[in-house]
Amino acid sequence: MSNKIVKTLREAIELSGLKEGMTISFHHHLRNGDYVLNMVMEEIAAMNIKGLTVNASSLFDTHLPLIDHARNHVVTKLQTNYMSGAIGRFISQGVMEELVEFRTHGGRPSAVESGVTPIDVAFIAAPVSDTMGNCTGKYGKSACGSLGYAFPDAMNAKKVIVITDSLVPYPLADWSIPETYVDYVVAVDAIGDPNGIVSGTTKITRDPIGLIMASSAARVIRHSGLLKDGFSFQTGAGGASLAAAKFLKDIMLRENIKGSFGLGGITGYMVDMLKAGCFQSLLDVQCFDLEAVESIRSNPKHQEISATHYASPSAKSAVVDSLDVVILGATEIDTDFNVNVHTDSNGFIMGGSGGHSDTAAGAKLSMIIAPLSRARLPIVTDRVTCISTPGKDIDVLVTQKGIAVNPRNKELGERLRQAGLPVVDIHELKRIAERITGVPQRLEKGERAVAKVIYRDGTLLDTIYSVSDIG
Amino acid sequence: MRRSMLFLPGNTPNIIINGDELGADAVILDLEDAVAPSEKDAARILVRNAIRLMKFEKSEVLVRINSMDSEYWKSDLDEIVPLKPDVIMPPKMSCAADVQAIDAYITKLESSLGIESNSVKLMPLIETALGVENAFQIAMASRRVCALQLGGEDLTADLRCKRTREGNEIDYARKRLVCAARAAGVDAYDTPFTDVNDDEGIYADTEYAKSLGFTGKASISPRHVTAINQVFSPSQEDIDYAYEVMEAIRIAKEQGRGAISLRGKMIDAPIVARAQQTIAMAEELLMMAGGGNE
Numbered sequence: 001m002s003n004k005i006v007k008t009l010r011e012a013i014e015l016s017g018l019k020e021g022m023t024i025s026f027h028h029h030l031r032n033g034d035y036v037l038n039m040v041m042e043e044i045a046a047m048n049i050k051g052l053t054v055n056a057s058s059l060f061d062t063h064l065p066l067i068d069h070a071r072n073h074v075v076t077k078l079q080t081n082y083m084s085g086a087i088g089r090f091i092s093q094g095v096m097e098e099l100v101e102f103r104t105h106g107g108r109p110s111a112v113e114s115g116v117t118p119i120d121v122a123f124i125a126a127p128v129s130d131t132m133g134n135c136t137g138k139y140g141k142s143a144c145g146s147l148g149y150a151f152p153d154a155m156n157a158k159k160v161i162v163i164t165d166s167l168v169p170y171p172l173a174d175w176s177i178p179e180t181y182v183d184y185v186v187a188v189d190a191i192g193d194p195n196g197i198v199s200g201t202t203k204i205t206r207d208p209i210g211l212i213m214a215s216s217a218a219r220v221i222r223h224s225g226l227l228k229d230g231f232s233f234q235t236g237a238g239g240a241s242l243a244a245a246k247f248l249k250d251i252m253l254r255e256n257i258k259g260s261f262g263l264g265g266i267t268g269y270m271v272d273m274l275k276a277g278c279f280q281s282l283l284d285v286q287c288f289d290l291e292a293v294e295s296i297r298s299n300p301k302h303q304e305i306s307a308t309h310y311a312s313p314s315a316k317s318a319v320v321d322s323l324d325v326v327i328l329g330a331t332e333i334d335t336d337f338n339v340n341v342h343t344d345s346n347g348f349i350m351g352g353s354g355g356h357s358d359t360a361a362g363a364k365l366s367m368i369i370a371p372l373s374r375a376r377l378p379i380v381t382d383r384v385t386c387i388s389t390p391g392k393d394i395d396v397l398v399t400q401k402g403i404a405v406n407p408r409n410k411e412l413g414e415r416l417r418q419a420g421l422p423v424v425d426i427h428e429l430k431r432i433a434e435r436i437t438g439v440p441q442r443l444e445k446g447e448r449a450v451a452k453v454i455y456r457d458g459t460l461l462d463t464i465y466s467v468s469d470i471g
Numbered sequence: 472m473r474r475s476m477l478f479l480p481g482n483t484p485n486i487i488i489n490g491d492e493l494g495a496d497a498v499i500l501d502l503e504d505a506v507a508p509s510e511k512d513a514a515r516i517l518v519r520n521a522i523r524l525m526k527f528e529k530s531e532v533l534v535r536i537n538s539m540d541s542e543y544w545k546s547d548l549d550e551i552v553p554l555k556p557d558v559i560m561p562p563k564m565s566c567a568a569d570v571q572a573i574d575a576y577i578t579k580l581e582s583s584l585g586i587e588s589n590s591v592k593l594m595p596l597i598e599t600a601l602g603v604e605n606a607f608q609i610a611m612a613s614r615r616v617c618a619l620q621l622g623g624e625d626l627t628a629d630l631r632c633k634r635t636r637e638g639n640e641i642d643y644a645r646k647r648l649v650c651a652a653r654a655a656g657v658d659a660y661d662t663p664f665t666d667v668n669d670d671e672g673i674y675a676d677t678e679y680a681k682s683l684g685f686t687g688k689a690s691i692s693p694r695h696v697t698a699i700n701q702v703f704s705p706s707q708e709d710i711d712y713a714y715e716v717m718e719a720i721r722i723a724k725e726q727g728r729g730a731i732s733l734r735g736k737m738i739d740a741p742i743v744a745r746a747q748q749t750i751a752m753a754e755e756l757l758m759m760a761g762g763g764n765e
Contacts, residue, residue: 208693209489373488400492435524436488 033196
């Protein structure tokens with residue numbers, strides 16, 4: 001084969017042998033700027049292929065046309081690790097024929113590799129590719145940085161189609177995914193909108209309550225016994241999480257602590273920590289902003305990793321297993337420390353685990369930062385609406401009104417109390433929240449199941465039920 | 472100890488429920504400038520319920536009522552006084568008679584409610600040229616007055632000048648207010664620094680206020696609280712010196728000496744008083760920190 005270039009997307013789909021009942025896959029590194037999923041689904045619908053399973057590492061508002069494809073039976077099943085609220089609202093109203101399968105960023109590659117969720121055709125959006133399919137996200141007008149979630153798809157799908165808007169002559173030396181896995185390459189005008197792919201910058205919160213919680217989180221880490229040379233850390237891109245990273249950076253620099261690695265979802269703030277000498281390296285499964293993209297392109301200490309390497313429970317080892325501390329969010333947490341990040345207070349799907357339960361399971365200290373109430377509803381409840389991450393994997397909850405430590409981690413509770421941190425029982429936090437907000441009525445379960453929440457090891461954690469649209 | 476006082480809009484439940492988590496020694500629940508006329512009654516009810524419900528364990532509670540030239544101030548007091556807030560802050564106090572009128576109304580309420588007489592304190596807000604000139608009489612007008620608060624924004628409007636970062640336009644008022652308060656034996660609080668994004672400016676402005684003799688400073692932004700608390704807290708050097716002073720006095724007493732000197736300086740009554748204040752403040756700060764080792 002002189003090259004793998006195929007003139008049109010339709011031709012590539014025809015060559016792949018796609019037919020009714022098959023599974024196709026997409027990665028989400030172009031996030032809300034992604035054009036590829038919609039472009040492919042539109043072509044498939046025009047070809048009148050129906051009954052497909054879409055396995056996408058995450059789904060965003062921009063993928064709303066999927067709902068019409070579900071209504072027209074082009075797509076009958078979804079497998080994903082996260083979906084935004086706009087799509088979730090339709091799913092919660094029962095638009096899909098079959099139950100949505102939610103997995104985790106580590107559980108998904110594990111299921112793909114073991115054949116539990118085989119992929120027939122993987123569509124790899126690639127910001128740059130050569131004519132044989134050596135491709136990467138580090139360059140090009142649609143650069144997104146790491147292609148971590150695309151690796152297992154490329155390595156395990158029966159057919160792999162690379163779709164790029166920056167085709168370069170062979171060979172692309174600095175490839176992420178090599179040609180050995182790729183069947184066809186299609187060049188298109190644009191694979192995404194750069195404004196939606198990466199935010200210009202991720203900002204630290206200036207909200208005083210967020211800063212209070214972030215400061216408490218940093219103090220918890222400091223007194224956990226884990227903050228010493230070799231320390232490893234992951235945090236999200238939310239304002240309070242970033243603020244916690246800032247406070248942590250200050251402590252690490254002041255006390256000359258040399259960490260081993262930062263993990264994630266990498267933001268510019270983690271890049272700053274790398275540059276400041278807080279970590280020896282960054283291990284990056286996904287870039288959140290332009291600074292992270294620039295860093296992975298130019299700094300050899302900033303390493304791209306696959307989703308398998310990041311978090312798969314069936315890999316011989318994954319980075320999350322070596323992680324010291326992770327900071328996570330929650331829409332609800334119950335008095336057994338089970339966390340919900342799948343549904344909102346009305347029961348509508350508005351998220352997903354992503355790497356939440358993978359990192360919580362792997363890290364030595366899993367911390368939830370959340371305000372005690374949101375929109376007049378308490379965060380702490382007797383029982384979460386949906387279990388996204390089991391309580392056994394959560395060590396501590398940090399709120400603006402106190403810190404609750406999981407009774408399973410007695411030593412941590414003792415350490416924090418001795419350090420003078422405001423440690424309170426989680427039931428007390430619930431009581432404080434309810435004194436302010438009142439006790440909300442329990443949500444009634446809908447009539448039919450719409451989604452399964454599958455833990456990283458493949459076991460069923462919970463089932464999400466339908467919601468009647470309340471407007 | 473009241474170093475920082477944070478204004479919180481009386482019509483924002485989300486901010487009020489977290490009021491005592493923001494690090495301020497006192498919160499001022501505001502029924503006046505922060506609240507539109509159409510929301511005065513809603514804010515009054517919200518502030519009343521918040522005081523009733525919230526414990527405010529970490530912050531003293533003040534309520535800024537509406538001014539006497541409005542139709543609201545008596546309703547504000549009717550609603551708030553029964554909950555026995557620590558301090559009422561009446562705005563635009565220009566003369567002793569203003570304070571006395573409010574004092575009389577609160578006295579009547581206390582009596583009818585069976586609340587101990589004079590238990591509700593007053594912190595007159597001085598924000599007019601006349602109020603500045605009458606600051607001492609205002610401070611002396613009632614037993615309830617525990618401090619004077621300067622309000623720079625309305626004052627500069629009254630003075631017909633611009634409020635600036637440097638604050639030269641309110642320099643006279645600041646100095647006059649401190650002097651009047653100290654002469655009357657009450658505390659003095661500086662006007663808020665209004666640029667919430669100027670992280671350096673708040674430190675400089677607070678340092679200057681402290682140098683003039685202010686007890687503390689009000690703030691309109693939670694982001695200013697840390698700076699105010701830091702500046703108005705004794706430094707480790709101050710604390711060490713205070714303990715040295717007290718130790719020198721103890722030794723002198725043991726040896727039966729009248730005159731005491733430390734580091735080549737005579738220790739007189741004001742130095743002793745300041746040392747005692749510093750130690751009391753340091754001990755209170757230690758208790759507030761819960762003995763933690765941050």
